[in-house]
Amino acid sequence: xxxxxxxxxxVTVVAILFTTNSFAQVGQGYKWRGSxxxxxxxxxxxxxxxxxxxxxxxxxxxxxxVAPMKxxxxxxxxxxxxxxxxxxxxxxxxxxIERLDIKILKGDTIEVRGSRVSFxxxxxxxxxxxxxxxxxxxxxxxxxxxxxxxxxWRK
Numbered sequence: 812x813x814x815x816x817x818x819x820x821x822v823t824v825v826a827i828l829f830t831t832n833s834f835a836q837v838g839q840g841y842k843w844r845g846s847x848x849x850x851x852x853x854x855x856x857x858x859x860x861x862x863x864x865x866x867x868x869x870x871x872x873x874x875x876x877v878a879p880m881k882x883x884x885x886x887x888x889x890x891x892x893x894x895x896x897x898x899x900x901x902x903x904x905x906x907x908i909e910r911l912d913i914k915i916l917k918g919d920t921i922e923v924r925g926s927r928v929s930f931x932x933x934x935x936x937x938x939x940x941x942x943x944x945x946x947x948x949x950x951x952x953x954x955x956x957x958x959x960x961x962x963x964w965r966k
Contacts, residue, residue, distance in 0.1 A: 859957040869893035899935045907961040
């Protein structure tokens with residue numbers, strides 16, 4: 812009887828160790844836990860350059876959702892036509908943008924303040940602020956340092 816008790820205890824201990832180990836590994840396959848790739852320090856966030864901020868004005872030709880980088884949650888992207896070009900404007904994660912009170916639609920005239928960067932070899936603007944209807948409605952997406960408003964912490 813003693814031998815069967817020792818075996819039962821050993822089996823229980825081994826089972827607990829394997830279970831604990833498997834729970835500890837949950838989530839390791841995700842590159843950016845919690846933020847869907849939109850948090851501080853992610854490769855996408857590091858693309859924003861506060862020294863390359865500019866302002867453009869144009870008309871929204873399309874509103875799209877795309878995943879900017881592999882493993883990221885989808886982003887809301889505007890295709891904006893200006894006097895000089897048609898350029899994608901990345902607003903932010905869909906899970907944040909869809910909850911805003913102000914909506915941007917195809918045909919809206921907007922002013923965008925953001926950082927012009929090269930993305931997959933093409934120019935885009937990562938938006939910091941959008942003004943709609945001659946500045947009557949303003950959507951702030953990033954502060955002057957480029958930290959997104961959806962980030963959970965500030966320096």
